[in-house]
Amino acid sequence: MKETIEQVRQEILAFPISDAQTLEQFRVRFLGSKGTVKELFGALKTVPNEEKRLVGQLLNDLRKEAEDKLAGAKEGLENATSSASDVDVTRPGEPVALGSRHPLSLVRSEIIAIFERIGYTVSEGPEIEDDWHNFSALNFPPEHPARDMQDTFFIEKGENEMALRTHTSSVQVRVMESSQPPIRTISPGRVYRNEAISARAHCFFHQVEGLYIDKNVSFADLKQTLNYFAQSLFGEKAQIRLRPSYFPFTQPSAEVDVSCTICNAKGCNVCKYTGWLEILGCGMVDPNVLKASGIDPEEYTGFAFGMGIERIAQLKFKVNDLRLYSENDVRFLKQFSGVNF
């Protein structure tokens, strides 16, 4: 009996299991209800009593060995089949959902690129600003009604007056205070005004300020720079016109219109049938501002300009409601995927 058990053990070890069919053959042959192991257990009664315990033990071991081999082979086959059938290595990957750049970022980058080409650097200043940089150094005298042009969010009133900056012109002052001419810089940033939110106004928006200070800078330089800018941004056919205006920090001052890019200056409801769209304010830096910022107005002159990024994006992308820029509506934002200047 012991030899038979050993013989079956060898058969179990040698039995090749390579697929579901041979697995089942193994099970039936060794562990089935008429299988070898069952048969051997049946033969136990013919074994002399004194050997029964030992042979019984050998049979239990044999059965365990067959069961282990069956379970191991089954698991091996399952793993093999799952990797073969569930994963199709030739299938293209799931597309990665790509975001899109915000229209204001696109326009800001474009404006920066245009001015970098003619040697302008980028500078920044704080959004929480003191009275000096936002108003006083820019030639807004205390109590001057010009301060009412921009409804300010004050953080602290009185001696240490702090407010959210109402324009990026504050950065002009900071740059002039900390560097010497020649200065050629643009300052993009967020600004705040205490306005009711509507399609045409918002309590925060974005501007780009420009500043050029050197010896003998003239109004003609300003006009050529703006002409170059408008044509780079809106195309070679774009024209500009300057209208006299007033800002406390520039003298003389002008507002700049660009020929309507939407109707090609033929007249439409965006340009209110004038053929022109206002895009920025500008002027020669007032000598008082130069002096306040530590630059000698006898030696240097310069020009400055300031524009709204929302306004430019509105013209480029025909956005008719300012609120869309900050509502995070993906239906709006995804229209700018793939937009590259």
Ligand code: DAH
């Ligand atoms: N700071 C002005 C505004 O927010 C825009 C502006 C006008 C900036 C004329 C300038 C400038 O630098 O020269 O409305």
